[in-house]
Amino acid sequence: MDIAESGYRQGGFAGLSFRDIAAALDMKSASVHYHFPHKEDLGKAVVERYADNLFDTLGAADSAEDKIDDRIRRLISAYQAAYAEGESSCLCAVLGSVSPQLPPAVQTAVDHFFARLIAWTEKALINTEPSAYPNAAHIISALQGAMILSVATRDSRYLDNVTHDLMPKSAA
Amino acid sequence: MDIAESGYRQGGFAGLSFRDIAAALDMKSASVHYHFPHKEDLGKAVVERYADNLFDTLGAADSAEDKIDDRIRRLISAYQAAYAEGESSCLCAVLGSVSPQLPPAVQTAVDHFFARLIAWTEKALINTEPSAYPNAAHIISALQGAMILSVATRDSRYLDNVTHDLMPKSAA
DNA sequence: TGTTTATTACCTATCGATAGGTAGGTATCA
């Protein structure tokens, strides 16, 4: 699944085959089919694992133990770390951008990912004075877009620029 | 090229074949190869045409005939219009997100697209008082990301939300 | 304890479909 995740992030859903995965593991493609009968099963599992890992990293959006700024910093750091591994886009940005052509189960998993991410961010921003932060959709959009700009141009400055813009202004 | 553009936007570079294009035109795939010998040629041509169309729509970034707000409105409207046709992502967001795996000529064309777009936006924003607008990278990132969110969730509210946020506050 | 039964994780071999791409012929025009 590590191989599949990085393969999808670099080349899209149609850009990674069972044979690619098998070759990376020094196996045969039939053996990959044993674990994930259909490509749809693999895609769904990879997206769900990706989501679970992210939300583990983000932690609770309503914890009393940290402040709003801390939660937003964790969100931004998660994106920076995701870009840093392989200079590749967010898995769900890659897949979501071609959502109309994905198998239904993968489409749903990506859809669910974004719903969770927006919900987390909205919860994290609750009780902030307006104008302290852009709204949740704006923050997530900017991070996803900046990641794609940096991947497309192989220039990390776009992501750096946007994360700096979004980062809480109080002391680092 | 219309067919290729919409096909790439909906399914990515690997998601559209010469046969798909030929079928849509009631032709044979060999005839498509006559016009675009290699897939790389087609991809490059489609991206370059896409870029030219966009910059025609945007107009000059330093025209004396309109104000900064007008230029930003044209930029935002262009994204809204692009989403409206087929509820699909920006061609260069789809392709750029999987840039590492694109043929070199396509990669370069996408790279060039983003460089032009950032340059246009920076020029359009020149002489604005700081804090009137986010910077160019931020604006483009937010628009690209919001488009992907809306495509992935089939919910235009994300794009609406972000464009409303970015739209100049002066009278519509 | 020894034997049977299942399960796991792979394999070889193959299927039909489709991918990008090519060689060579044909019809339509200026």
Place this chain on the structure above:
DNA sequence: TGATACCTACCTATCGATAGGTAATAAACA
């Protein structure tokens, strides 16, 4: 006549997926 735009017919490579088989491990039971 020669360029343009298509065609038929094919090639090689790869795709997702399946059938059927094999070792190794584990569980169930007489």
